[in-house]
Amino acid sequence: MKRITIIICGLTSLVLLSCNSGKRKDTITISGAWALYPMAVKWVEEYKKVHPEIRIDVSAGGAGKGIADVLGGLVEIGMVSRPLNPEELKRGALPVAVAKDAVVAVVSDHNPAMVAIITNGLSAEKGADIWITGKYKTWGEIFHSTLSSPVHVYTRSDACGAAEMWAMFFGKKQEDISGIGVYGDPGLAQAVKSDSLGIGFNNIGYVYDNKTKRAVEGIKIVPLDLNSNGMIDPDESFYDTLEEIIEAISSGKYPSPPSRELYFVLKGKPSDNQTLTDFMKWILTDGQQFVRESGYVPLPADNILTGLRNLQ
Amino acid sequence: MLMKRLEENIFRVLMITATLVISGLLLFILGTIIWKGAPALSWDMVTKLPGGGFYLGREGGVLNAIAGSFYVITGAVAMSMIISVPVVMYVNFYLQHKSILAGFVRFCFDILLGIPSIVYGAFGFALMIFLGMRASLGGGIITVGMLITPIMMRSFDEVARLLPGELTDSLLSLGSTKFEMIKVVMRQLMPGFITAALLATGRGIGDAATVLFTAGYTDNLPGALSQPAATLPLSIFFQLGSPVPEVQDRAYASALILTGLILMLSFTARYFSSRFSKHKI
Amino acid sequence: MHRLRKIKDKGARWFMRVMAFSAILILLIIGIMLFLKAYPVIRENSLLKLLSSSNWKPTAGEFGFLPFIISTLYVSAIALIIAFPLSLLSAIYLNSYASEGVRRVIEPVTDLLSGIPPVIYGVWGTITIVPFIARNIAPGFAGSSSGYSVMAGGVVLAVMVIPLMVGLFTEIFNSIPSEMTDASLSLGATKWQTVKRVILRRSLPGIVAVTVLALSRAFGETMAVLMVCGNSIRIPHSLLDACYPLPALIANNYGEMLSIPGYESALMLAALILFVIVFIFNGLSRFTLNRLERRFHF
Numbered sequence: 001m002k003r004i005t006i007i008i009c010g011l012t013s014l015v016l017l018s019c020n021s022g023k024r025k026d027t028i029t030i031s032g033a034w035a036l037y038p039m040a041v042k043w044v045e046e047y048k049k050v051h052p053e054i055r056i057d058v059s060a061g062g063a064g065k066g067i068a069d070v071l072g073g074l075v076e077i078g079m080v081s082r083p084l085n086p087e088e089l090k091r092g093a094l095p096v097a098v099a100k101d102a103v104v105a106v107v108s109d110h111n112p113a114m115v116a117i118i119t120n121g122l123s124a125e126k127g128a129d130i131w132i133t134g135k136y137k138t139w140g141e142i143f144h145s146t147l148s149s150p151v152h153v154y155t156r157s158d159a160c161g162a163a164e165m166w167a168m169f170f171g172k173k174q175e176d177i178s179g180i181g182v183y184g185d186p187g188l189a190q191a192v193k194s195d196s197l198g199i200g201f202n203n204i205g206y207v208y209d210n211k212t213k214r215a216v217e218g219i220k221i222v223p224l225d226l227n228s229n230g231m232i233d234p235d236e237s238f239y240d241t242l243e244e245i246i247e248a249i250s251s252g253k254y255p256s257p258p259s260r261e262l263y264f265v266l267k268g269k270p271s272d273n274q275t276l277t278d279f280m281k282w283i284l285t286d287g288q289q290f291v292r293e294s295g296y297v298p299l300p301a302d303n304i305l306t307g308l309r310n311l312q
Numbered sequence: 313m314l315m316k317r318l319e320e321n322i323f324r325v326l327m328i329t330a331t332l333v334i335s336g337l338l339l340f341i342l343g344t345i346i347w348k349g350a351p352a353l354s355w356d357m358v359t360k361l362p363g364g365g366f367y368l369g370r371e372g373g374v375l376n377a378i379a380g381s382f383y384v385i386t387g388a389v390a391m392s393m394i395i396s397v398p399v400v401m402y403v404n405f406y407l408q409h410k411s412i413l414a415g416f417v418r419f420c421f422d423i424l425l426g427i428p429s430i431v432y433g434a435f436g437f438a439l440m441i442f443l444g445m446r447a448s449l450g451g452g453i454i455t456v457g458m459l460i461t462p463i464m465m466r467s468f469d470e471v472a473r474l475l476p477g478e479l480t481d482s483l484l485s486l487g488s489t490k491f492e493m494i495k496v497v498m499r500q501l502m503p504g505f506i507t508a509a510l511l512a513t514g515r516g517i518g519d520a521a522t523v524l525f526t527a528g529y530t531d532n533l534p535g536a537l538s539q540p541a542a543t544l545p546l547s548i549f550f551q552l553g554s555p556v557p558e559v560q561d562r563a564y565a566s567a568l569i570l571t572g573l574i575l576m577l578s579f580t581a582r583y584f585s586s587r588f589s590k591h592k593i
Numbered sequence: 594m595h596r597l598r599k600i601k602d603k604g605a606r607w608f609m610r611v612m613a614f615s616a617i618l619i620l621l622i623i624g625i626m627l628f629l630k631a632y633p634v635i636r637e638n639s640l641l642k643l644l645s646s647s648n649w650k651p652t653a654g655e656f657g658f659l660p661f662i663i664s665t666l667y668v669s670a671i672a673l674i675i676a677f678p679l680s681l682l683s684a685i686y687l688n689s690y691a692s693e694g695v696r697r698v699i700e701p702v703t704d705l706l707s708g709i710p711p712v713i714y715g716v717w718g719t720i721t722i723v724p725f726i727a728r729n730i731a732p733g734f735a736g737s738s739s740g741y742s743v744m745a746g747g748v749v750l751a752v753m754v755i756p757l758m759v760g761l762f763t764e765i766f767n768s769i770p771s772e773m774t775d776a777s778l779s780l781g782a783t784k785w786q787t788v789k790r791v792i793l794r795r796s797l798p799g800i801v802a803v804t805v806l807a808l809s810r811a812f813g814e815t816m817a818v819l820m821v822c823g824n825s826i827r828i829p830h831s832l833l834d835a836c837y838p839l840p841a842l843i844a845n846n847y848g849e850m851l852s853i854p855g856y857e858s859a860l861m862l863a864a865l866i867l868f869v870i871v872f873i874f875n876g877l878s879r880f881t882l883n884r885l886e887r888r889f890h891f
Contacts, residue, residue: 029528029540057540059529060550064846074447074528087853150737157824157845173652180741180835181824183845184553194724195739320785327690330682334759335699337752338706341717399616402609419879420617426806426871428813430840434864435623438630458619489602518710521815521840525847548712549816567713574708582704
């Protein structure tokens with residue numbers, strides 16, 4: 001009995017001793033979108049080189065988690081990969097654009113309709129009929145061929161920016177998409193990779209291999225038929241390498257949505273948190289040099305200036 | 313007579329098949345984990361913190377999660393002990409055997425036992441926002457504590473019930489107060505108590521839904537109750553979510569670590585429980 | 594000296610009583626807090642509509658929980674249908690037929706299974722069960738499935754719940770005094786007859802309790818099911834359809850909670866529904882157990 005009491009007392013005092021009243025001023029916690037996760041990790045790594053005393057924690061869990069966490073006061077920065085809606089802004093969310101990327105449509109590279117996919121591409125109307133109305137039951141119906149293999153439509157199960165942007169491309173919202181929901185961006189990519197009849201969508205960061213600068217093995221990016229003429233013209237074909245598509249997104253050739261600005265969302269101006277302000281400023285200035293090499297699209301200069309101004 | 317024989321044999325076959333199916337499944341799952349995880353298991357995995365980009369393929373280990381899980385479960389078990397021990401003692405030795413209150417308390421714990429871990433997670437999250445807490449070690453401890461208290465209480469209760477009445481009777485007749493009797497009883501029940509604690513630990517350490525919203529996540533060791541803490545189940549989940557195959561293999565290695573830990577716990581629990589067992593068949 | 598002992602005794606008694614009540618209190622607090630948080634959405638829409646509608650459009654303020662409730666029940670039922678016979682038969686075998694050597698091997702094996710974290714079952718399900726269903730089972734039934742389905746969820750849940758059931762069943766069987774089984778055998782009954790008439794009959798309350806516990810586990814398992822069920826908002830009509838059980842709903846969407854008005858309340862309602870289902874099941878089983886116990890005079 002005495003032994004137990006001693007152990008309990010010991011544990012309790014250990015626990016109480018390690019209790020910190022108030023938050024340490026040199027910690028930053030970040031959570032949110034899978035889309036921003038690799039970029040955030042890279043930034044944290046580089047920032048640590050300049051400011052080793054600052055401790056930054058990053059975790060992914062979807063854009064939805066990011067915004068919920070930052071508005072709930074659980075983290076300082078929420079990574080969000082879609083525009084904020086009025087309800088969120090009303091609650092004090094301050095979005096700061098930090099980079100750009102895009103969502104692309106993907107299929108397995110063993111898809112039976114591959115030839116049609118590459119030559120005809122996917123127009124916004126066809127996409128809406130695949131993901132929103134569910135009109136097409138077979139691959140043949142999509143591309144006017146006799147292929148009778150059924151279409152397996154995939155989407156994201158977690159509340160995320162990618163699905164929201166993809167739906168926005170059709171003028172709808174994530175909840176209007178119907179399909180098999182898989183958790184997380186990598187999960188979706190994996191599902192499409194293993195299902196030759198599947199079609200889904202991903203962030204470019206997860207389907208382009210940053211080392212080879214080409215599409216990840218097993219995945220084929222579906223070109224978008226932007227002028228809806230039923231075929232992919234030479235200037236609509238920029239999906240072979242990461243550089244090409246980054247250029248297309250940057251120049252606006254790849255439409256927005258589904259390309260989008262990526263945001264670090266704060267809860268109001270960080271006026272009383274110098275550490276946070278410094279970090280944000282660094283991201284918008286020195287940090288931008290790491291954007292391209294990480295597979296993202298750099299932010300245009302005016303957006304950077306707006307961001308810096310908003311932080312004041 | 314023939315019918316009896318036939319029935320017997322049919323069921324014998326069915327039973328053996330069932331057992332084989334179950335064992336086969338186990339070996340299959342375990343085999344998959346070991347086959348994919350063992351190659352990625354290294355001393356580094358257990359002793360290092362994740363470097364930047366760990367989830368994208370670079371170096372590091374899961375020490376953050378091992379330490380985090382350890383802190384969470386220790387805190388949770390301590391919290392659980394403080395609640396379950398007095399309750400079990402009270403219900404078994406202070407109340408009458410068939411008292412309504414005893415039945416009611418047991419009923420409440422039965423329900424708590426059946427509540428899904430995600431409900432505890434949601435409740436913990438709501439509670440934390442209500443109390444103004446951030447996703448932290450403290451939040452994780454409270455939520456996991458709530459999850460495992462009914463488990464610990466139930467196991468310990470089962471053991472306490474089996475205590476022969478002669479012991480308590482003789483103590484009381486010698487003039488001890490109830491509290492002093494409890495002290496002696498506790499010493500008797502120690503192995504059973506440890507079993508209960510180990511069982512609860514095994515359950516609490518592997519559960520992801522409780523800590524998903526409440527403990528946060530970090531690549532560093534948690535420094536205080538108010539800081540976020542990584543846990544093994546979440547670490548495995550995030551590593552699995554990486555597009556890089558090496559990281560996915562490391563997830564299996566982490567799973568191997570977690571499974572190994574739980575195995576050790578349950579073997580120890582079994583050992584203690586058999587030492588304590590009253591019904592030897 | 595005497596007084597000090599009395600004070601200690603009184604103090605301990607008081608402390609224990611408080612703890613016992615606080616335990617009941619926790620249950621109440623959970624129920625109340627969930628209800629309070631869920632109340633806004635109940636107030637906006639009638640409870641009946643919430644539970645019977647299949648329309649899930651949070652931005653429009655429409656929350657129909659029916660698909661999720663049905664998914665939860667369907668997946669759990671499948672899991673139990675698979676797990677119950679397997680576990681019961683195995684436990685009987687281990688208890689009454691198996692030799693000591695076999696028992697010593699199998700029992701740690703079941704322990705091992707129960708120690709594997711749910712996430713791993715989810716992954717195993719994704720790489721084994723889902724493709725198996727997509728490739729081998731679906732075509733045989735004139736359907737096409739991505740593999741992410743009720744069946745996948747049910748199988749994964751069954752595998753998770755089996756070790757729990759086998760372990761608990763074995764414990765129950767072991768606690769039957771050997772005199773009873775010995776008596777039965779010595780009267781000339783075969784092993785199986787003994788099992789049927791003595792062991793199973795005596796263990797009935799325990800078996801019911803364990804099944805209810807397993808069912809609760811199945812209802813509430815989040816991670817593993819989330820990865821294989823398909824997360825598709827619709828009422829599953831066949832085993833090969835994707836589904837969306839309540840725990841997956843909460844885990845997937847809790848992030849959107851603060852962004853869309855009413856969403857947080859709706860998710861809390863989902864948690865409340867789970868809570869209530871478990872409450873009812875446990876209550877029923879307790880009630881049945883008490884009746885059984887009285888009938889068999891335990």
